[in-house]
Amino acid sequence: MASTEQIAKSLLEMEHCSSDSMRQMLLKGLPHAFGGSRHEYQLEYAKLLSACLKQEQNYQQQTLEKCATEADGMKAAFEVCQADVGTATERVEAARAVVEEKASALSLKQQASKTEEGRYVETQTMKEAAVLEHQMLEELKAEADSVANGSLQMLINGGWEDDDACQDFVSGVLEYLKAMNCESPLLAAVPKALGSRPEARGMFDKITLDEVVRIMDAKVASATSMVEQEKDKIEDINATYLGAWAIWDIACDAEKAGAKAHEEAQEELQAQISEQGAMAAKVADTSLSLEKITSAKAINECKVREIELSLGELQRLESPEDQEDKENADVPQPSPKKQKIDMTDNNIDVQVQPVNIAVQ
Numbered sequence: 001m002a003s004t005e006q007i008a009k010s011l012l013e014m015e016h017c018s019s020d021s022m023r024q025m026l027l028k029g030l031p032h033a034f035g036g037s038r039h040e041y042q043l044e045y046a047k048l049l050s051a052c053l054k055q056e057q058n059y060q061q062q063t064l065e066k067c068a069t070e071a072d073g074m075k076a077a078f079e080v081c082q083a084d085v086g087t088a089t090e091r092v093e094a095a096r097a098v099v100e101e102k103a104s105a106l107s108l109k110q111q112a113s114k115t116e117e118g119r120y121v122e123t124q125t126m127k128e129a130a131v132l133e134h135q136m137l138e139e140l141k142a143e144a145d146s147v148a149n150g151s152l153q154m155l156i157n158g159g160w161e162d163d164d165a166c167q168d169f170v171s172g173v174l175e176y177l178k179a180m181n182c183e184s185p186l187l188a189a190v191p192k193a194l195g196s197r198p199e200a201r202g203m204f205d206k207i208t209l210d211e212v213v214r215i216m217d218a219k220v221a222s223a224t225s226m227v228e229q230e231k232d233k234i235e236d237i238n239a240t241y242l243g244a245w246a247i248w249d250i251a252c253d254a255e256k257a258g259a260k261a262h263e264e265a266q267e268e269l270q271a272q273i274s275e276q277g278a279m280a281a282k283v284a285d286t287s288l289s290l291e292k293i294t295s296a297k298a299i300n301e302c303k304v305r306e307i308e309l310s311l312g313e314l315q316r317l318e319s320p321e322d323q324e325d326k327e328n329a330d331v332p333q334p335s336p337k338k339q340k341i342d343m344t345d346n347n348i349d350v351q352v353q354p355v356n357i358a359v360q
Helices: 005-015 019-034 040-157 163-179 184-195 203-330 334-346
Strands: none
Touching: 005 019, 005 040, 005 203, 019 040, 040 163, 040 184, 040 203, 163 184, 184 203, 203 334
16 A cells, blocks of 8 residues: 555644644544555545545645745835835935035135134234224323413413412423423423513513423324324224125134034934934845745745645545546446356265275
């Protein structure tokens, strides 16, 4: 009798069996179902076994087709995911290039802002120096005006109240003239000429007084001219200062805009990197799913082959009996009369008696 090992294996691995009791019945009956003259129950068993195996074959074939369809879809999805990863990688590289570009632009804007800041500070220093110079000239002009239009005018008009006041005015004018490095003879003549009442002044006093007035008027005019010149200078410096300030302010705005653009580029790069990571994870998940469905497909293919082998084994098990039945059908059966004679002949017991022959 041929081996039933393959059929037993298929029965044990059968997934679409109606019940475990059915499986156990088929397994227990398998060793006694084939060989020799088969009973009607054995034939029914073989039909039931064949039906179960074919049902399992159909089930596994359908499962295989489903797995194949899922595998094809998963493979297509995997290829799409791989393409998406490639696209995401290109976007990351593009975003990284933008970050580098924005970083370079920001560096240039920072340098420009620093340069303009230096120019602004320089013009601010120049403005402050010019303002101080202008204040000093204003003070000098005010001092000259005070002497020329105050003390000197009071002395020229003789409007002092007493000798002490006169001496104070004379001392102020004299000290101012000394500070101007006037000639010694003039400085020597000043106290008497300025200290005398207008009606008491002689010719020399008047000449001295006229010279002092000329010097003071020249001093006031010079101080006034210098103040005006410095005022024009301050206006130019102030315009330069304001321009430098505006340019620096624009450079600062440009630097801020560059920093923001660089920050946005970095954020975009991080977003693209995250997207790339998500795509890579999706590829890994899809690859794992593809491996699982491919493995399941291979298992189903193996099961389909196992069922085919089992059906083939079942067919081989049934073929010898069919052939024997066919051969028995070809041999002509004897008639009932012949069968009765044969049976009678077989039952006759022939006894041979010994014969004694006498010879005379």
